[in-house]
Amino acid sequence: MEQKTATIIGAGLAGSLWAIYLAKAGYAVTIFETRSDIRQAEISAGKSINLALSTRGINAMDAVGIMDEIKPLMIPMTGRIMHSTKGELTYQPYGEEGQAINSISRGGVNAKMMDLAEASGNVSILYSHKCVNVDFDTNTVFIEKRADKSIIEHTSDVVFACDGAFSAVRYHGFQKLNRFDFSQDYIDDGYREILLPANADGSYKLDKNALHIWPRGRFMLIALANEDGSFTCTLFMPFENDEYSFDKLKTKENVDTFFKNIFPDFHELMPDIADQWEDHPLSSLAIMRCYPWTHNKVALMGDAAHATVPFYGQGMNGSLEDCFVMGELMKKHNEDWSAVFKEYQEIRKPNGDALQDLSLHNYKVMSQSVADPNFLLKKKFEHRIHQLYPDKYLSLYSMVSFSNIPYAEAFQKGKEQDTFIESIMKDYEIEKLFKMDGIDELIHHLFEDR
Amino acid sequence: MEQKTATIIGAGLAGSLWAIYLAKAGYAVTIFETRSDIRQAEISAGKSINLALSTRGINAMDAVGIMDEIKPLMIPMTGRIMHSTKGELTYQPYGEEGQAINSISRGGVNAKMMDLAEASGNVSILYSHKCVNVDFDTNTVFIEKRADKSIIEHTSDVVFACDGAFSAVRYHGFQKLNRFDFSQDYIDDGYREILLPANADGSYKLDKNALHIWPRGRFMLIALANEDGSFTCTLFMPFENDEYSFDKLKTKENVDTFFKNIFPDFHELMPDIADQWEDHPLSSLAIMRCYPWTHNKVALMGDAAHATVPFYGQGMNGSLEDCFVMGELMKKHNEDWSAVFKEYQEIRKPNGDALQDLSLHNYKVMSQSVADPNFLLKKKFEHRIHQLYPDKYLSLYSMVSFSNIPYAEAFQKGKEQDTFIESIMKDYEIEKLFKMDGIDELIHHLFEDR
Numbered sequence: 001m002e003q004k005t006a007t008i009i010g011a012g013l014a015g016s017l018w019a020i021y022l023a024k025a026g027y028a029v030t031i032f033e034t035r036s037d038i039r040q041a042e043i044s045a046g047k048s049i050n051l052a053l054s055t056r057g058i059n060a061m062d063a064v065g066i067m068d069e070i071k072p073l074m075i076p077m078t079g080r081i082m083h084s085t086k087g088e089l090t091y092q093p094y095g096e097e098g099q100a101i102n103s104i105s106r107g108g109v110n111a112k113m114m115d116l117a118e119a120s121g122n123v124s125i126l127y128s129h130k131c132v133n134v135d136f137d138t139n140t141v142f143i144e145k146r147a148d149k150s151i152i153e154h155t156s157d158v159v160f161a162c163d164g165a166f167s168a169v170r171y172h173g174f175q176k177l178n179r180f181d182f183s184q185d186y187i188d189d190g191y192r193e194i195l196l197p198a199n200a201d202g203s204y205k206l207d208k209n210a211l212h213i214w215p216r217g218r219f220m221l222i223a224l225a226n227e228d229g230s231f232t233c234t235l236f237m238p239f240e241n242d243e244y245s246f247d248k249l250k251t252k253e254n255v256d257t258f259f260k261n262i263f264p265d266f267h268e269l270m271p272d273i274a275d276q277w278e279d280h281p282l283s284s285l286a287i288m289r290c291y292p293w294t295h296n297k298v299a300l301m302g303d304a305a306h307a308t309v310p311f312y313g314q315g316m317n318g319s320l321e322d323c324f325v326m327g328e329l330m331k332k333h334n335e336d337w338s339a340v341f342k343e344y345q346e347i348r349k350p351n352g353d354a355l356q357d358l359s360l361h362n363y364k365v366m367s368q369s370v371a372d373p374n375f376l377l378k379k380k381f382e383h384r385i386h387q388l389y390p391d392k393y394l395s396l397y398s399m400v401s402f403s404n405i406p407y408a409e410a411f412q413k414g415k416e417q418d419t420f421i422e423s424i425m426k427d428y429e430i431e432k433l434f435k436m437d438g439i440d441e442l443i444h445h446l447f448e449d450r
Numbered sequence: 451m452e453q454k455t456a457t458i459i460g461a462g463l464a465g466s467l468w469a470i471y472l473a474k475a476g477y478a479v480t481i482f483e484t485r486s487d488i489r490q491a492e493i494s495a496g497k498s499i500n501l502a503l504s505t506r507g508i509n510a511m512d513a514v515g516i517m518d519e520i521k522p523l524m525i526p527m528t529g530r531i532m533h534s535t536k537g538e539l540t541y542q543p544y545g546e547e548g549q550a551i552n553s554i555s556r557g558g559v560n561a562k563m564m565d566l567a568e569a570s571g572n573v574s575i576l577y578s579h580k581c582v583n584v585d586f587d588t589n590t591v592f593i594e595k596r597a598d599k600s601i602i603e604h605t606s607d608v609v610f611a612c613d614g615a616f617s618a619v620r621y622h623g624f625q626k627l628n629r630f631d632f633s634q635d636y637i638d639d640g641y642r643e644i645l646l647p648a649n650a651d652g653s654y655k656l657d658k659n660a661l662h663i664w665p666r667g668r669f670m671l672i673a674l675a676n677e678d679g680s681f682t683c684t685l686f687m688p689f690e691n692d693e694y695s696f697d698k699l700k701t702k703e704n705v706d707t708f709f710k711n712i713f714p715d716f717h718e719l720m721p722d723i724a725d726q727w728e729d730h731p732l733s734s735l736a737i738m739r740c741y742p743w744t745h746n747k748v749a750l751m752g753d754a755a756h757a758t759v760p761f762y763g764q765g766m767n768g769s770l771e772d773c774f775v776m777g778e779l780m781k782k783h784n785e786d787w788s789a790v791f792k793e794y795q796e797i798r799k800p801n802g803d804a805l806q807d808l809s810l811h812n813y814k815v816m817s818q819s820v821a822d823p824n825f826l827l828k829k830k831f832e833h834r835i836h837q838l839y840p841d842k843y844l845s846l847y848s849m850v851s852f853s854n855i856p857y858a859e860a861f862q863k864g865k866e867q868d869t870f871i872e873s874i875m876k877d878y879e880i881e882k883l884f885k886m887d888g889i890d891e892l893i894h895h896l897f898e899d900r
Contacts, residue, residue: 171625175621175634178636178734179636179689179734179736180634180636181633181634181635181636182632182633182634183631183632183633183634183635184625184630184631184632184633185631185633186628186629186630186631239629284628284629
């Protein structure tokens with residue numbers, strides 16, 4: 001029997017996990033990666049340093065048995081801590097007791113998956129190898145070696161483009177196909193990362209088991225813990241044309257005054273913020289949609305298919321879930337890739353769209369709603385409903401972050417639930433009922449027969 | 451004084467007209483065109499053979515004094531003739547007495563403008579020269595010569611990309627810029643052209659001074675006269691997944707039966723339609739949007755900036771209008787290209803969007819509404835209002851086709867008028883009033899004080 005072969009473009013999160021899936025299925029896998037080996041170099045600028053890993057990502061990694069290796073890298077975050085302008089803190093749990101999303105280093109988890117992929121013996125990763133073209137008729141990719149600019153032609157049974165938001169396979173290949181729909185939409189906001197260092201003794205300056213948010217209406221600052229005691233903080237804000245926008249933070253004084261006034265407790269933790277302002281570049285954020293996701297024996301996965309903005313912390317999770325779905329379909333269709341790809345794009349495209357819609361939607365939730373007492377009351381109400389009727393009610397956040405319910409289904413159900421909850425909160429004085437211990441009675445009344 | 455220089459990518463309709471504008475302004479213009487000289491070759495497949503030239507296009511050509519040369523190529527179409535399934539004809543004028551849109555050969559008008567551009571002495575057109583890259587910092591384009599694949603670097607004061615829906619400058623240049631928004635959306639319908647030849651004596655088989663439509667709800671056939679007695683007919687229809695779609699017309703028998711049943715009068719004129727079915731390819735249709743349209747000294751014009759579907763007959767007119775607008779701004783800002791480009795994209799982008807929205811909207815009008823008695827009554831009503839109050843009422847069609855009112859403004863005003871007319875038609879029995887000669891009284895009542 002001839003050796004089955006697969007090519008993956010991109011050794012990022014989706015690419016390295018998908019290589020493990022394919023290796024387990026007996027494929028000889030070649031990964032071509034444009035950048036140099038991140039295990040030997042600095043992580044490239046403009047990429048988030050840490051990410052929020054939740055159920056979908058964990059599920060996808062668990063399916064190929066690698067969670068024991070990943071778990072040590074995770075810092076659980078059980079809820080959000082909101083920081084007000086006066087420095088007051090409000091805690092809001094993400095889910096039930098024991099549920100958490102996890103801060104994890106992008107570089108750390110990626111390096112671990114590369115190690116595991118290579119350890120399988122079936123995967124070879126070639127760095128500084130840039131995809132410059134694809135031939136859909138022969139499943140051939142054309143790869144430029146950075147060293148000498150020579151071009152390799154590499155043919156295999158099947159090709160997977162896991163090469164990110166600016167996918168070379170999509171650009172050089174798919175975008176030239178007749179009837180290929182594509183859009184790249186930049187949002188008005190950019191982001192800048194800031195590293196909040198550990199205390200001198202290596203301890204954390206903030207509670208490491210929470211995602212910290214400084215919600216300020218049209219903009220926000222967030223912080224996620226790193227393993228070394230530091231926090232990676234990200235300021236999301238309009239580029240220009242707003243009361244507070246990046247174009248107004250041109251000088252060190254601008255930056256210092258801005259942080260002193262708007263994020264005073266953060267400024268206290270990091271009084272030299274203005275000095276480090278230029279350490280990371282100002283980056284842009286885009287939603288990229290396209291269809292179809294597959295053509296002949298070539299498939300787009302992860303950000304190459306559905307790059308999103310980071311506000312739901314689901315970009316990585318959604319990409320890893322692509323691997324899980326593709327893996328299930330590979331088994332179901334017995335590696336008949338035409339059948340696999342057909343079903344993959346049909347079931348996965350609506351979920352990619354929903355992931356993007358959810359991400360955009362959550363920017364408003366994070367920057368505006370979380371500071372709103374009514375929003376917090378609603379969350380509390382939802383939380384209690386779920387406690388009393390766990391099978392009948394799961395909040396949208398929980399469906400997205402703590403379940404494997406397809407994104408599109410979760411979003412739709414979330415909207416219906418939201419309409420229902422809003423109407424109840426209009427008809428009943430929920431806050432009073434909480435104070436009078438009458439809330440459970442109302443919930444039983446509403447949900448008993450639902 | 452040094453010679454002013456400009457580069458144009460693409461010698462199509464926008465490129466050749468814009469070259470005339472620039473030559474008149476004293477620029478030495480170099481045009482690079484991928485294809486061979488259309489004056490010496492067949493027109494490339496998939497391009498419409500004839501187009502509808504209306505006021506905006508005429509205005510743009512008139513501004514550089516070339517209308518005397520273009521007029522002889524025009525075949526005026528004063529209205530639509532609708533062909534029913536039973537072969538009944540209904541005529542509907544497009545505007546007032548003496549107003550017409552004009553069938554014109556794409557190749558003919560393009561060749562004439564190339565002649566005029568070259569005759570200026572300031573323009574040289576290089577064919578089989580393909581743009582493969584652009585450097586925004588130095589206004590340099592990189593051009594591959596088809597003959598020997600060698601690359602020319604060509605630098606000038608300013609660069610205009612008039613290279614169509616699949617613009618190389620947009621693809622190789624703009625699409626790689628940070629924060630460049632772009633989308634290509636294919637509609638579900640494709641088209642196939644059919645040549646209805648002249649009679650043996652060279653005469654036309656249909657009235658040449660009308661645009662012929664066979665509206666069939668979800669799809670339609672149209673026909674525009676050519677100078678040689680023939681008609682270029684185009685069938686627009688879904689590719690697949692419909693009661694009538696291209697994927698169902700696989701055999702000659704399918705085609706013959708389809709035309710016999712659905713377009714019986716056309717089939718009588720062209721009983722061998724099935725034999726010629728494969729002469730022209732089945733082509734797709736897309737809307738392409740992007741922004742910004744300019745970067746440094748490089749600007750997108752025409753289809754490169756706002757490619758649209760052909761249902762309002764405004765693709766060419768809108769592109770030529772770009773030249774007129776750019777020409778006015780060039781004078782206004784005294785050739786300060788930074789200022790010209792800033793204003794060009796700010797005022798022109800909303801009109802490009804409106805052009806596209808109008809085009810999509812008119813597919814429904816042409817394929818569905820024009821066969822609807824209520825639509826015809828509405829048109830008749832609008833027509834009468836305009837006759838009585840020409841300064842107060844201009845139909846949307848007239849604003850788009852017979853005026854230079856910016857597309858966005860026309861579309862907005864058209865929507866408001868439509869709401870108004872619809873409400874009047876709900877409140878009054880317009881058809882009866884026409885029969886009872888009471889319609890003028892109603893119109894006076896409605897418009898006297900407006």
